[in-house]
Amino acid sequence: MDRLPKWADVVLVPLVSLILAAAISAIVIKAIGQSPSEALKVMVEGSLMSAYGWGYTLYYTTSFIFTGLAVTIAFHAGMFNIGGEGQAQIGGLGVALACLFIPWPHWSIALLAASLAAAAFGAVWAAVPAYLAAKRGSHIVITTIMFNYIAAALIVYLLVDVLRPAGQMDPATANFPAATDLPTLNQIPILNLFFEKKVPANITLFIALAAAWAVWLILWRTRLGYQLRAFGKSEAAARYAGINPTKMIMVSMILSGALAGLMSVNNVMGEAGRLLQNSSEGAGFIGIAVALMGRNHPVGVVLAAILFGFLYQGGAELGLWTSIPIELRIVVQGLVILFTGALDIMVRMMLVRIFALFHKAQVA
Amino acid sequence: MDYATLLQILDSTLRLGTPLLFACLAGLFSERAGIFDIGLEGKMLMAAMCSGAVAFLTGSVWLGLLAGIAGSMVFAALHGVASITFRGNQLISGVALNFLASGVTVLVAQRLFGQGGRTPPLAGDARFNEITLPLTEALRPVPILGPLYADVISGHALLVYVAILCVPLTWWVLYRTRFGLRLRAVGENPAAVDTAGVSVKGLRFAAVAITGLLCGLAGAYMATALQAGFGREMTAGRGYIALAALIFAKWRPWQALGACMLFGFFQALALRPDVVTAVVQVKIPVPFLDALPYILTVLVLAGFVGKAIPPRAGGEPYVKER
Secondary structure, eight states: OOOOOOHHIIIHHHHHHHHHHHHHHHHHHHHOOOHHHHHHHHHHHHTTSSHHHHHHHHHHHHHHHHHHHHHHHHTTOOOOOOHHHHHHHHHHHHHHHHHHHHHOSSSHHHHHHHHHHHHHHHHHHHHHHHHHHHHOOOOOOHHHHHHHHHHHHHHHHHHIIISSSTTSSSSEEEEEEEEOOOGGGSSSGGGTTTOOSSSSTTTTTHHHHHHHHHHHHHHHHHHHHHHHHHHHHHHHHHHHTTHHHHHHHHHHHHHHHHHHHHIIIIIIIIIIIBBBBTTTTTTHHHHHHHHHTTTTTTHHHHHHHHHHHHHHHHHEEEEEEEEOOTHHHHHHHHHHHHHHHIIIHHHHHHHHHHHHHHHHHHHH | HHHHHHHHHHHHHHHHHHHHHHHHHHHHHHHHTTTTOOOHHHHHHHHHHHHHHHHHHSHHHHHHHHHHHHHHHHHHHHHIIIIIIIOOOOOHHHHHHHHHHHHHHHHHHHHHHOOSSSEEEEOGGGGGGOOTTTHHHHHHSSHHHHHIIIIIISSHHHHHHHHHHHHHHHHHHHSSSSHHHHHHHHHHHHHHHHHTTHHHHHHHHHHHHHHHHHHHHHHHHIIIIIISOOTTTTTTHHHHHHHHHHHHTTTTEEEEEEEEHHHHHHHHHHOOOHHHHHSSSSOOOHHHHHHHHHHHHHHHHHHTBBBBOEEEEETHHHHOOO
């Protein structure tokens, strides 16, 4: 197969995948008797045409940046971490414990502590499958899937039997103290000129952007990042170069779990103000789509996270204003993963043919 | 715990183990041919929706069953195209198809019936009803074995017996037919099969089609026998439990039966926490029972309960030498 120019590989492949996913989604909408153009209009209006809509879009974006980065950093080391969902929920447990049991004087200190707790809890939940993969040769994908279910069961147990305040019916922790409330974008100077109403997007967005920069720095500007990428490209070559495989598996998965755990600062601390069942609501899985769409680069991840933020907020609007079920967004998510992750060779083959045609036309 | 309670739990074990067994054997064919399939869940869900919807619309459970198999086969074909034809990442393809199924089933059911993504309840000929095996009442007075026969072995939907029969059938196909030999070979060393002049792609597509068929049976059983109709996300992770059972069984059919019934037993226990508490004298949290199959799988994968070695060429797309 001929090679594509680099710009085409970086820009066109995800773009064509996205167009294919959008086209099939449009067919699905048509098939259930709705209008695709109407649906798109509702989605754009509800998520991008008002500051309020952006407040929600950016809230989802924040979570997706974290989980997308989590998948990305593991991918570079050749690990497919499908356990972001469980790591995020356990990270939420860390946030809840940090917020509930220590009386923080100010939100900024609480934010720091909760972030550390979220990252640590998420990292531990990823470290166990990583250790089993490195030392006992278990398959990382299956183990991390299993850990998603174990995490969900553990959270249910803790919320029902341990952390639920006496007399409360729904399985959730008590509300966090007011001192742990994070400033939302409408409370931050300058930004509040744009966001007038209260929105869920909060200061965690900037932590997410900082995390994206940090992941870029680690992967492409440090010795560790070089080792991780070398290990991901060829384990045998990396081993020959004296890179310790156990360390690479552990480090990549711990960083990945910490990033997935960090997303819980956004939803558990920034939005809900208490830990609920299934707090991450599938964001851990969306990280897979975000990482694939973003070509496993932090810049791409941020852009793809905005796209999925739009999809999630727009999808919620569809559920509210049209009779298209909210599940449409899961369909789009599945299609994006399919085209960018599993059928990427097909997309590339298509592009190579088209480029060859152009080339021929130029020569002739 | 008295004998009657035990029989009750064993009865639910068989009932709950059946979809796991179908899905587990489905995964066995695919993975033995070298195609990882974490999309068992999605195929089951798709089959459950198709069979529930068609069984309700036509009033015939048999047409429902066919529709379920067809729905599952479409997804199997997609997985085949992505992972065999286009040599894509099999794990990612499985994940993608699971999401696709999760969304599409609700969209279609909502469009057809407008009941929040469910199908209307099925009754009569639109369901697989319980079959009473011959001589049930005549043998009931026999101590111990009589009630066992009458309450546990007899009185299930037809598909339960089909699932059990699939176990020796799978064993026979895998170990006693030419097709089975080639199927196993293509999962271990596709280049050797190719050299022998047998199509690697053809064999793998055949395996993936069998996977689709068996997942179709699993999903149809869920919607038309275990429960009366399709509900959103009704498979609830059973595809993954089946995958766990497959690893636990080390990709062998008889062991798959054992593993699925063990995991079915855990599910049956999770429905009766009162019995568990009475037996072990300590209150065991229900979530722990729910998580037990997953915890066991992790232990097996880690090699603490015997090492599980997957087919050697699993997950690797085959590139024919040019």
